[in-house]
Amino acid sequence: MAVSTINSNKINSDLVKERAKCTFNTVELTHLLDGGAEKTNERKSREKFFLEDPELRLKVPLEYLSHKEKYEESIRIACNIFKKVNQLQSEGKGGMDNFREILGGQLGSALLKDGNPLTLHYVMFIPTVMGQGNIQQQAEWIQKAWNCDIIGTYAQTELGHGTFIRGLETTATYDPKTEEFILDSPTLTSYKWWPGGLGHSANFAIVVAQLYTQGKCHGIHPFIVQLRDEKSHKPLPGIKVGEIGCKMGMNCTNNGYLGFENVRIPRTNMLMKNNQVLPDGTYVKSPSSKLTYGTMIFVRVVLVQDAATYLKKAVIIATRYSAIRHQSQINPNEAEVQILDFVTQQYKLFPYISMCFAFQYAANWLWDVYNNVTGELESGHLDNLPELHAASCVFKAVSSADAAQGVETLRLACGGHGYMTSSNLPQTYGLVTAMCTYEGENTVLLLQTARFLIKTWQNKSNISKLPTVRYLETSLHKNIPFEKSVKWIISTLQQTTAGKINLANEHINQRVKNGQSYEDAWNGTSIELTAAAELHGRSIIVETFYNTVNNLKKQTSQQLGAVLQHLLELYAVYTILRSTGDVLRFTNVLGRDVDVLQLWLEELLAAIRPNAVGIVDSFDIRDEVLSSALGAYDGNVYERLFEEAQKSPLNSDPVNKSFHMYLKPFLQSSL
Ligand SMILES: CCCCCCCCCCCCCCCCCC(=O)SCCNC(=O)CCNC(=O)[C@H](O)C(C)(C)COP(=O)(O)OP(=O)(O)OC[C@H]1O[C@@H](n2cnc3c(N)ncnc32)[C@H](O)[C@@H]1OP(=O)(O)O
Numbered sequence: 277m278a279v280s281t282i283n284s285n286k287i288n289s290d291l292v293k294e295r296a297k298c299t300f301n302t303v304e305l306t307h308l309l310d311g312g313a314e315k316t317n318e319r320k321s322r323e324k325f326f327l328e329d330p331e332l333r334l335k336v337p338l339e340y341l342s343h344k345e346k347y348e349e350s351i352r353i354a355c356n357i358f359k360k361v362n363q364l365q366s367e368g369k370g371g372m373d374n375f376r377e378i379l380g381g382q383l384g385s386a387l388l389k390d391g392n393p394l395t396l397h398y399v400m401f402i403p404t405v406m407g408q409g410n411i412q413q414q415a416e417w418i419q420k421a422w423n424c425d426i427i428g429t430y431a432q433t434e435l436g437h438g439t440f441i442r443g444l445e446t447t448a449t450y451d452p453k454t455e456e457f458i459l460d461s462p463t464l465t466s467y468k469w470w471p472g473g474l475g476h477s478a479n480f481a482i483v484v485a486q487l488y489t490q491g492k493c494h495g496i497h498p499f500i501v502q503l504r505d506e507k508s509h510k511p512l513p514g515i516k517v518g519e520i521g522c523k524m525g526m527n528c529t530n531n532g533y534l535g536f537e538n539v540r541i542p543r544t545n546m547l548m549k550n551n552q553v554l555p556d557g558t559y560v561k562s563p564s565s566k567l568t569y570g571t572m573i574f575v576r577v578v579l580v581q582d583a584a585t586y587l588k589k590a591v592i593i594a595t596r597y598s599a600i601r602h603q604s605q606i607n608p609n610e611a612e613v614q615i616l617d618f619v620t621q622q623y624k625l626f627p628y629i630s631m632c633f634a635f636q637y638a639a640n641w642l643w644d645v646y647n648n649v650t651g652e653l654e655s656g657h658l659d660n661l662p663e664l665h666a667a668s669c670v671f672k673a674v675s676s677a678d679a680a681q682g683v684e685t686l687r688l689a690c691g692g693h694g695y696m697t698s699s700n701l702p703q704t705y706g707l708v709t710a711m712c713t714y715e716g717e718n719t720v721l722l723l724q725t726a727r728f729l730i731k732t733w734q735n736k737s738n739i740s741k742l743p744t745v746r747y748l749e750t751s752l753h754k755n756i757p758f759e760k761s762v763k764w765i766i767s768t769l770q771q772t773t774a775g776k777i778n779l780a781n782e783h784i785n786q787r788v789k790n791g792q793s794y795e796d797a798w799n800g801t802s803i804e805l806t807a808a809a810e811l812h813g814r815s816i817i818v819e820t821f822y823n824t825v826n827n828l829k830k831q832t833s834q835q836l837g838a839v840l841q842h843l844l845e846l847y848a849v850y851t852i853l854r855s856t857g858d859v860l861r862f863t864n865v866l867g868r869d870v871d872v873l874q875l876w877l878e879e880l881l882a883a884i885r886p887n888a889v890g891i892v893d894s895f896d897i898r899d900e901v902l903s904s905a906l907g908a909y910d911g912n913v914y915e916r917l918f919e920e921a922q923k924s925p926l927n928s929d930p931v932n933k934s935f936h937m938y939l940k941p942f943l944q945s946s947l
Pocket residue numbers: 375376377379380381395398399430432433438439440441442472566567569570572573575578579582661662665713714715716717720724727728731
């Protein structure tokens with residue numbers, strides 16, 4: 277690839293001015309976000325270790341490669357990345373941070389801009405063996421998987437079913453004579469469809485299939501299945517495997533299909549930490565059938581952090597671009613202004629800047645809850661699993677939906693240049709919008725949270741033990757006098773949520789009274805149910821942001837504390853204004869209170885304006901990770917756009933051969 281001729285030491289003068297007027301120390305904020313100066317240094321040295329390795333660079337921009345070349349280039353880079361990860365592990369510098377960065381939106385999307393064909397091995401194959409395998413199975417498989425002696429994926433979704441996993445059709449029938457399971461795909465719709473890396477990368481998979489033993493179906497269970505020969509990589513007999521083709525994004529993840537024709541695997545390949553099949557075929561059931569769904573909870577939890585990271589990238593790009601871009605005047609006879617000075621532009625950018633903080637803090641909180649509850653599960657306590665499930669569903673749904681909407685809004689905020697792939701906003705949207713579907717389609721996940729909320733509402737006896745819904749005990753009939761504070765916003769959001777849950781519950785009861793089944797009544801009420809769940813999620817996110825900032829302010833400088841307070845207030849006001857209609861319906865808030873909120877929002881945009889570039893700089897995301905002509909630290913936007921255009925293969929010849937083949941004869945024929 278041609279070496280850039282752009283002088284990165286020459287910083288755009290608007291950005292120089294923006295950085296000079298920033299009121300806080302950006303390095304202090306970087307350290308705070310990383311969890312301390314030491315963590316920042318560790319992250320930076322990790323980034324250097326990966327980003328400065330020429331073996332991990334693309335030879336040609338991805339968008340100019342064919343589908344096949346994209347895969348080949350991605351698998352080359354993916355293998356080199358994980359060789360380096362193994363090197364770090366052997367030096368004792370490995371760990372979760374490496375995997376999170378490399379597989380997620382931070383480093384991962386810089387090294388492999390359109391997805392990684394080996395992600396599922398780390399994010400789902402290994403965690404499923406760890407979470408669902410018994411001690412012997414862990415001993416047998418985990419080391420092999422960490423060493424990459426085998427590469428696995430997670431094959432659950434089928435052509436016919438993704439959401440309703442109880443309806444999966446792949447069967448695993450136990451044969452006690454040989455102590456084997458026979459895997460079969462009885463229909464076309466039972467073919468596995470979507471698993472990442474399944475197409476041509478993985479040689480093993482966790483396959484989720486309906487378990488039959490002693491003539492009875494026991495529902496879906498996970499099995500480890502070898503798909504390809506370990507030496508030749510050829511599909512094993514009875515395995516039909518391939519890639520599913522081009523997608524809106526993630527075109528390097530090598531998503532595949534998979535069918536079985538009576539493939540036999542040993543009994544011990546069923547993951548048996550929870551449920552078991554004994555050699556004679558006896559089925560031994562675990563205390564909860566939902567423990568089989570554990571890996572999905574894990575991935576939903578880590579996706580919240582990923583949503584925050586993608587959003588951070590997009591806000592950095594759009595904010596820096598808005599600072600250097602001059603267009604139109606505000607006052608006649610004055611110079612054209614930075615587009616960042618238009619309040620409508622600020623409204624497109626700043627709420628999403630604050631959202632990055634809200635989601636990061638929500639992700640940290642959820643990660644801690646996840647670790648606590650999974651610790652309890654290990655010792656047989658299942659009481660907090662439903663609440664963790666409800667929280668992980670709504671956080672995943674809200675964070676991915678808002679991040680996707682944010683990235684698209686931020687792309688629009690960059691006008692025509694945002695539409696260029698060299699802005700990296702279209703590709704970022706492709707990655708982030710996929711999150712709304714995978715690991716549980718968002719509407720479906722909101723309905724799972726609503727199920728928990730309605731159950732809690734109907735049986736309040738346990739409520740005080742459940743931290744995320746405790747507010748439902750007292751919120752409904754409170755009289756909360758208007759106050760311009762975040763505390764008031766949280767209470768009002770909670771009261772609105774309680775009102776929505778109460779009304780949805782009444783509507784379900786009414787429908788049942790009118791003769792509908794509970795399930796039909798539920799379906800009839802599901803628009804209100806999803807809206808209630810969404811608001812519940814948003815109110816917990818605001819509350820978590822509030823608690824975090826209050827704690828952090830004790831340790832930050834006053835200047836940084838003020839910035840965090842502005843961001844918190846903006847996120848809170850923005851969130852409540854999104855639900856103005858419901859707030860007016862379910863609380864005693866008046867129209868004039870909403871006017872105050874609107875003015876408060878505008879004050880906050882003005883307060884954040886001088887610090888906007890400083891705040892996004894503090895995210896400290898390297899240019900290679902942003903990979904954007906519009907978002908580079910130096911702000912040399914026009915030079916970069918021009919340089920990127922030169923990489924178009926069409927520009928290699930002044931006259932393209934098609935001129936002689938088509939255009940010239942066409943021009944001559946029309947003379
Ligand atoms: C090494 C580390 C690296 C870190 C990396 C960081 C970087 C990240 C990068 C990420 C890249 C990701 C790549 C892409 C991955 C995509 C993979 C997939 O999509 S894979 C495919 C993903 N596919 C999907 O996500 C499929 C979505 N579908 C589903 O999950 C389910 O079918 C369902 C939940 C919708 C319904 O299930 P159904 O069985 O019909 O259930 P009912 O409705 O009848 O409810 C019955 C009861 O069960 C309860 N309960 C339910 N779930 C859970 C749970 N998890 N738990 C506990 N409980 C649960 C429920 O509350 C209810 O309780 P109750 O009221 O009775 O007390």
